Amino acid sequence: AGGAVVHVVGSWCDAVDIPFSDGGSGPSRRCRVVLCLGEEGAPGLPEALPGWTTTCPPRDAVLSLLRAVSPLAVLPLVLHVSEEGHVEVQATASSAGAPGAGAPSATPREDEASLLRQASQAYDAGDFLLAAREFARLASAPYEDATAAYNLAAILHSFGLSLLAVPYFMKVILRSPEDRTAHSMLGGVLGELEPGAVTLAYREIVRRQPTNHRAAHRLACLTQSGRAAEEGRADPEYIREVFDEMAEQFETRLVHHLQYRAPWQLRDLVDEFLVASTEDPEAPTTPEHRLPGAGGWRIVDLGCGSGLCGRLFRHLTDPRAAPLPTDEAEIHQTLVALKGAVAREPHPSAGVRGVMTGVDLSSKMVDICREGGAYDTLVVGDANDCLASLATGSTSLVLSADTFIYIGDLERSFSLAAEALQPNGLFAFSLESMGRHEQQQVAEKRGWDGAQGLDAEIDEGFFLRASGRYAHAPGYVMRLARKFGFTVLRRKPITVRTETAVPIEGELLLLQRQSGSFSGQIQAAAASKG
Numbered sequence: 328a329g330g331a332v333v334h335v336v337g338s339w340c341d342a343v344d345i346p347f348s349d350g351g352s353g354p355s356r357r358c359r360v361v362l363c364l365g366e367e368g369a370p371g372l373p374e375a376l377p378g379w380t381t382t383c384p385p386r387d388a389v390l391s392l393l394r395a396v397s398p399l400a401v402l403p404l405v406l407h408v409s410e411e412g413h414v415e416v417q418a419t420a421s422s423a424g425a426p427g428a429g430a431p432s433a434t435p436r437e438d439e440a441s442l443l444r445q446a447s448q449a450y451d452a453g454d455f456l457l458a459a460r461e462f463a464r465l466a467s468a469p470y471e472d473a474t475a476a477y478n479l480a481a482i483l484h485s486f487g488l489s490l491l492a493v494p495y496f497m498k499v500i501l502r503s504p505e506d507r508t509a510h511s512m513l514g515g516v517l518g519e520l521e522p523g524a525v526t527l528a529y530r531e532i533v534r535r536q537p538t539n540h541r542a543a544h545r546l547a548c549l550t551q552s553g554r555a556a557e558e559g560r561a562d563p564e565y566i567r568e569v570f571d572e573m574a575e576q577f578e579t580r581l582v583h584h585l586q587y588r589a590p591w592q593l594r595d596l597v598d599e600f601l602v603a604s605t606e607d608p609e610a611p612t613t614p615e616h617r618l619p620g621a622g623g624w625r626i627v628d629l630g631c632g633s634g635l636c637g638r639l640f641r642h643l644t645d646p647r648a649a650p651l652p653t654d655e656a657e658i659h660q661t662l663v664a665l666k667g668a669v670a671r672e673p674h675p676s677a678g679v680r681g682v683m684t685g686v687d688l689s690s691k692m693v694d695i696c697r698e699g700g701a702y703d704t705l706v707v708g709d710a711n712d713c714l715a716s717l718a719t720g721s722t723s724l725v726l727s728a729d730t731f732i733y734i735g736d737l738e739r740s741f742s743l744a745a746e747a748l749q750p751n752g753l754f755a756f757s758l759e760s761m762g763r764h765e766q767q768q769v770a771e772k773r774g775w776d777g778a779q780g781l782d783a784e785i786d787e788g789f790f791l792r793a794s795g796r797y798a799h800a801p802g803y804v805m806r807l808a809r810k811f812g813f814t815v816l817r818r819k820p821i822t823v824r825t826e827t828a829v830p831i832e833g834e835l836l837l838l839q840r841q842s843g844s845f846s847g848q849i850q851a852a853a854a855s856k857g
């Protein structure tokens with residue numbers, strides 16, 4: 328699917344036969360499995376597997392193989408990651424050599440400590456092959472290191488080798504039963520394989536721990552019921568817990584590990600429009616059409632996170648800040664652009680000093696933004712409450728990068744953004760897009776009878792995904808845009824991030840509040856403020 332490819336070539340388990348061709352009637356064979364991390368045709372594969380390079384058993388066959396060995400895929404496995412990027416898996420009948428086997432030691436030997444440092448550095452820098460190799464060595468070393476096990480599991484999971492990650496998540500959980508992140512990662516992996524069993528487990532957790540917000544959210548995703556599915560927004564307690572915990576590593580994880588680029592892509596989208604509209608001789612020049620208004624750019628960043636959008640759009644509100652580059656090679660500049668990076672003299676293209684406001688439910692995220700210095704005002708709170716607190720027509724740009732994935736029902740956000748924006752104000756955001764299968768599920772839940780034809784009826788609403796995030800139907804977003812008086816200026820399909828080697832498809836949208844009379848929308852917004 329465009330990213331890393333898993334080559335499955337044979338089996339390590341000589342007790343189980345698996346067929347080598349999809350639905351073929353040929354004989355089954357005993358075989359070995361070599362799983363390869365890396366690009367298709369990675370160097371080394373042909374040498375390692377003469378004569379086998381192009382034969383891949385169907386994924387289902389491999390899954391049933393793993394299930395046959397252990398129903399919950401909790402296998403005693405040993406991984407070896409070679410220099411070329413091949414992951415070789417050995418399953419053992421006994422637990423010898425399994426993760427966590429052997430006499431554990433509480434402190435690392437010197438060589439283990441240095442290996443852990445190197446592996447962690449490679450992991451942070453996004454060199455997953457090196458990191459996986461070192462973590463795999465560490466994870467089977469006598470020193471019981473939960474970090475190595477967790478990171479190895481996270482790498483395997485992100486490369487789509489989720490089954491192999493299971494024993495390593497188990498190792499972390501056995502060591503720290505309270506580790507909610509490892510539990511929820513494991514729940515995510517097993518939820519795809521054994522949704523019934525995992526649903527039962529989450530029901531039990533929620534019954535025993537009514538304040539376990541993660542478990543409640545996960546249960547809502549699995550059952551499409553409960554508050555998150557019905558109210559159309561993730562529980563703020565859940566968001567706070569997840570993002571407070573992730574805040575420190577947020578940029579590394581999203582930008583390096585998941586190829587997240589939405590803030591840069593939104594900047595490009597807005598820039599492109601601003602340049603085109605300045606050069607357009609037909610563009611209206613009356614004061615009410617001018618962007619920004621007399622008070623400079625007034626930007627509100629909904630779900631500001633660690634402040635990537637604040638840094639990328641800051642040159643609009645702060646005449647001393649030079650625009651940060653948005654091209655791939657220079658992305659690191661955004662990641663390091665903290666307080667000290669502000670130029671003393673106003674930038675030549677600078678306008679009037681404006682205001683950059685950021686709002687986020689996670690106080691730890693807001694602390695990081697405060698340190699970064701890109702925002703004039705920061706609020707710990709809910710995005711819609713923040714919009715509701717703004718004066719009518721006071722804002723030039725409302726931004727939301729990867730935040731509406733936590734708000735399914737966007738009616739109130741659109742209504743409040745329409746009210747807060749000045750005439751011709753901009754509303755720029757990213758979304759995950761609903762797939763056809765999800766659209767059909769939503770339509771069926773709504774009581775769709777198919778009478779008006781499939782396409783006309785299913786392009787509506789939002790869907791709470793197993794990932795814990797919402798996806799939106801493009802038709803739903805277009806309907807809201809019309810309802811609240813927005814013109815659609817730009818729409819751009821993007822890959823929001825790449826997760827477990829699967830690209831998550833989404834969209835960037837740039838809307839403009841129409842400058843005509845808005846009494847209808849404003850009344851609707853005022854009603855929804857209440």
Ligand SMILES: C[S@@+](CC[C@H](N)C(=O)[O-])C[C@H]1O[C@@H](n2cnc3c(N)ncnc32)[C@H](O)[C@@H]1O
Pocket residue numbers: 566567570589590629630631632633634635636686687688689692708709710711727728729730733734
């Ligand atoms: C995936 S992060 C994106 C952060 C940032 N916009 C970026 O692009 O780097 C989503 C952020 O939205 C915040 N968030 C989610 N729901 C929210 C809500 N209803 N109100 C305010 N913040 C919210 C989370 O705390 C998190 O920091």
